[in-house]
Amino acid sequence: MLRWSAAARSGDGIVEVEPGVWLVTDPGETERLLASRDATTARTGGRTPPTSWGPDGLATWMAVRSAMRPVLAVPGIAAAADQARRIVAGTPAPGEVDAVALSVRLVSAVTARHLLGEPSDVLPPLVERELVLAGRARSPLGRLRLRHAQRATRTAILAHVRNTSSPDGLPAVLAERGFDEHTVTSAVRTMLLSGHHVPATALAWALHELATHPDVQRDARAEALAHAGPTADLPLCRAVLRETLRLHPPVWRLRRRLVAPVRDLPAGADLLFSPYLNHRAPDRWSEPSRFRPRRWTGDFRPAPGTYLPFALGPRTCPAARPALAQLTVVLAAVLRAHHLDPHRAPVPTFDVLHAPRRLRLRLRPVAAEPRT
Numbered sequence: 001m002l003r004w005s006a007a008a009r010s011g012d013g014i015v016e017v018e019p020g021v022w023l024v025t026d027p028g029e030t031e032r033l034l035a036s037r038d039a040t041t042a043r044t045g046g047r048t049p050p051t052s053w054g055p056d057g058l059a060t061w062m063a064v065r066s067a068m069r070p071v072l073a074v075p076g077i078a079a080a081a082d083q084a085r086r087i088v089a090g091t092p093a094p095g096e097v098d099a100v101a102l103s104v105r106l107v108s109a110v111t112a113r114h115l116l117g118e119p120s121d122v123l124p125p126l127v128e129r130e131l132v133l134a135g136r137a138r139s140p141l142g143r144l145r146l147r148h149a150q151r152a153t154r155t156a157i158l159a160h161v162r163n164t165s166s167p168d169g170l171p172a173v174l175a176e177r178g179f180d181e182h183t184v185t186s187a188v189r190t191m192l193l194s195g196h197h198v199p200a201t202a203l204a205w206a207l208h209e210l211a212t213h214p215d216v217q218r219d220a221r222a223e224a225l226a227h228a229g230p231t232a233d234l235p236l237c238r239a240v241l242r243e244t245l246r247l248h249p250p251v252w253r254l255r256r257r258l259v260a261p262v263r264d265l266p267a268g269a270d271l272l273f274s275p276y277l278n279h280r281a282p283d284r285w286s287e288p289s290r291f292r293p294r295r296w297t298g299d300f301r302p303a304p305g306t307y308l309p310f311a312l313g314p315r316t317c318p319a320a321r322p323a324l325a326q327l328t329v330v331l332a333a334v335l336r337a338h339h340l341d342p343h344r345a346p347v348p349t350f351d352v353l354h355a356p357r358r359l360r361l362r363l364r365p366v367a368a369e370p371r372t
């Protein structure tokens with residue numbers, strides 16, 4: 001990250017950071033290059049789609065992406081609110097919590113419920129185990145454990161695909177469009193894995209920002225309490241998430257391979273983009289390092305290429321819209337139940353994700369708040 005920041009400060013919007021690898025920070029070029037279908041459909045260096053898609057993998061995945069749109073178009077707000085309320089109610093307060101673990105519990109349950117069209121107690125823990133082991137698979141034993149975990153997830157998803165009776169879930173929608181069982185299983189796996197740590201990390205950062213900005217927390221809670229029913233129409237809660245994703249985009253770097261030459265850049269060149277750097281560019285954002293959710297209220301629209309927490313272009317996050325709506329609902333559920341106080345400050349990491357490692361918060365029940 002430090003090396004990238006220095007390259008970005010050089011003032012050139014595109015800098016060759018190692019032979020054949022260019023870092024793109026100019027917002028206009030970011031937008032143009034990421035959105036260019038011919039140039040950057042090929043992702044490199046990432047983990048999603050993380051499953052085997054066979055020899056025509058990319059073509060199959062792109063077909064699945066467009067076939068799953070009906071499921072993603074309906075974020076399932078009432079179901080998300082219900083899942084979130086149950087988990088929040090089961091979180092003891094007053095007390096201290098591991099904010100990342102709580103966020104994973106909340107988000108993985110909501111994602112699974114949304115994608116499957118019904119709740120699942122089985123799949124989220126298997127996905128969690130697989131992702132944790134993926135981060136530790138550095139020794140032969142680690143890789144063996146990962147392979148076992150991958151097999152267990154896949155077997156459980158296949159059993160779900162065969163037995164589900166939900167007509168609204170991804171399995172039924174994809175099967176109806178003619179995809180075979182292997183492809184449906186891979187699609188569900190890709191979505192469950194991708195919809196697990198990334199949105200949970202975003203939620204954990206949002207809880208941290210609210211704990212350290214009590215005035216914003218108070219106003220966001222008042223908004224949530226004023227709308228007790230399941231709704232994502234909560235402008236301040238949504239603005240909190242947008243601003244959190246600006247300051248802390250979990251996917252802090254993107255990598256694309258040019259499949260056709262673009263201006264001076266040859267086909268085969270690797271392009272790096274950093275949402276993190278673009279989101280904090282001092283010439284594009286006022287007070288770039290400050291948490292100011294209210295910048296998102298009203299008509300504010302960021303300039304092209306300056307805000308890309310979900311990436312851009314053909315490989316943009318397919319779940320951006322439902323994810324933001326669901327996170328809004330989940331955040332509101334947490335705020336209605338608990339006051340959030342800082343307990344242990346996070347260690348920001350820039351590994352696979354930009355994450356708040358070791359973040360702990362203190363929860364106090366909202367009802368226990370002394371009246372003033």
Ligand code: HEM
Binds near residue numbers: 194308
């Ligand atoms: C705050 C929440 C989320 C954020 C910030 C986010 C961000 C992103 C970003 C930046 C990418 C592009 C990654 C790259 O090019 O290397 C991506 C891809 C993806 N996301 Fe999300 N995501 C979120 C939630 C979700 C959820 C909830 C799901 C599933 C339900 C999901 C599924 C995917 C998938 C499958 C891809 C791969 C797309 C492809 O390669 O064609 N994401 N996401």
